[in-house]
Amino acid sequence: MQAEACIINSSVNQYWLTGFIFNGYILVYQTGESLLFVRRPHTLSGENIIGIRKPEQIPDILREIGLTIPKKVLLEIDTISYSTAVRLQAALEMPEIGNISSDIRKIRSVKSEYELNQIRESATIHTKVYELIPSLYHKGMTDVELQIEIERQMRLHGSMGIFRSFGENMDIFMGSMLAGDNAQTASPFDYALGGGGISPLLPLGANGTLLTPGTTLMVDMAGNYRPNMDDMSRTFVIEHAPEIAYKAHQVSLDIIHTLEASTKAGVSCAELWHQAEKIVKENKLEPYFMGTEQQAKFVGHGVGLEINEPPVLTPRSKEVLETGMAIAIEPKFVLPGIGAVGIENTYIVHDDRLEKVTLYEEALGILI
């Protein structure tokens, strides 16, 4: 739909456009300056900032300052509630609602140097926190107990706690740790792997599994040390692990190193999936790739202000990598009776190569 304006009300896109978050609406005209209609905080002021109590005031305000009331407006309909969208439609007397959600996500997927530096900085801190993991572990711990100590270190290193995701099935708290067969538990949420969690209100991730010698622990805690995030997973064995864990982990490394070497701007996302799948098949590990009971048919995704941005590295993707994108590649296997193995790195896409930003040791770590 060809539109005269769009209205932005999601926190993530408000931050992306202005550098801050408020309760209200950004009205972006196709041409001309944007206006910020702010309900809260009352203290926010500045050029183009107009305090309102409710969206129904917007048309009168526009008339007063001599601006046209746009008839065709795009909203963030993938995130805005139906109630709020319909209320805005009535308030602005809009005959039709169009969608700006996916276009904004596509534009946001190519980052500025400022944003890419946030991702690099976040990854550097992320690596420092992961370096502490062996010293945070002690024998007899559960996955949850170790996660709590990692969470504390994350916060002490500047993690703001929450991290943002897109979509209605992305609940999570600070990341995911999967020990032993909890890695096989299917979750309702749209993450690569699952886990049972510790509450029926958040069935994902660590579930209180004792960290038992001979099993593995996959650590996929958030890299939210800057507004633009990185994503990194690493696997540890508890004391020792069966040969198959090392073998499958090595296949994950082979996949990610193959993809690293062959990928640059212009490569199609589907191609990344197919390269990964080929190596999985050569090693006859299909039943374990990206889950067992419930398998995720993707091998990576964009990262930025949200943890799950475009492009998505799936077999049917039509997207092509562009310079300035940031993507996480995460080939993982779930081995029954052992746990998850594999790796996840974040990369920045350049004209001629991928730049790896998550630099923690990639081999299986050992917790003793």
Next chain:
Amino acid sequence: MQAEACIINSSVNQYWLTGFIFNGYILVYQTGESLLFVRRPHTLSGENIIGIRKPEQIPDILREIGLTIPKKVLLEIDTISYSTAVRLQAALEMPEIGNISSDIRKIRSVKSEYELNQIRESATIHTKVYELIPSLYHKGMTDVELQIEIERQMRLHGSMGIFRSFGENMDIFMGSMLAGDNAQTASPFDYALGGGGISPLLPLGANGTLLTPGTTLMVDMAGNYRPNMDDMSRTFVIEHAPEIAYKAHQVSLDIIHTLEASTKAGVSCAELWHQAEKIVKENKLEPYFMGTEQQAKFVGHGVGLEINEPPVLTPRSKEVLETGMAIAIEPKFVLPGIGAVGIENTYIVHDDRLEKVTLYEEALGILI
């Protein structure tokens, strides 16, 4: 709108109706059995559970099993995205969308004994964690550093981390701690008080303020130890505080004890606000009540699966307390140059009284 069915897709209401969460839809007919259409996890099975890949399959499935396709359906339009609502409308060929959000919230506001016991249990653990606060403090700490140690204890005591809220302006991470003049900072979010936060992506709560002798610290960390939550705030002085802090805190105690004594089922929510306001005015503390720059015109709210449930204790509320409701009452003052003081307790409403469930010491605590 008189409807033939409603569709529930929010996690909170799925849990409320079934005891678990899934990616999919509960179709509740006005009469007859409900059906669960489940996308994820694939492993979920049982009576009335039907696996689907997409909502467009629902009409054919209903025809196959001999059920009518409802033409008038209520959706949770206050939480469901516009895109998803319109997709469901098209998939089910619904001429009209009605709203079930507010009715469900109203029904949920009166709890079962099972739910009330969860709130009592959560409050007991919440109290135990608050008892640790003086021992977690040391001189020279910032609000964030102390909060991190409290977060760790919360998690060790079973907090699931995230807590659920209703509405589009309720971002938060594990609770709020406000030290000194950070309590005056207006926030975009719909909480009683504000605070600047440590990231522009989450402008709320602790901002790294040094805990300085002569100032106060208000602790309002989550009581999410059970799916149904409690809500409790307590105030600490750092070593000592000016007389006005003690005086204003005592007014908060006077308010909450007056409300405690006069409240039971049948009392109107507006009446609670007016009682509180009267005491505030008698003490000439209006400019500091519930904020300074930005004042919240309410003195409490329902709690349960979400932290902000109906009823809301505002001057214009038309709601009346009912037996089985759980409400938080939180008279608070923000004192420039000192910080926030006051208290918040959670109560269960009975026919003849309020039952207080948050039992940590109410006087100003001292951190030394």
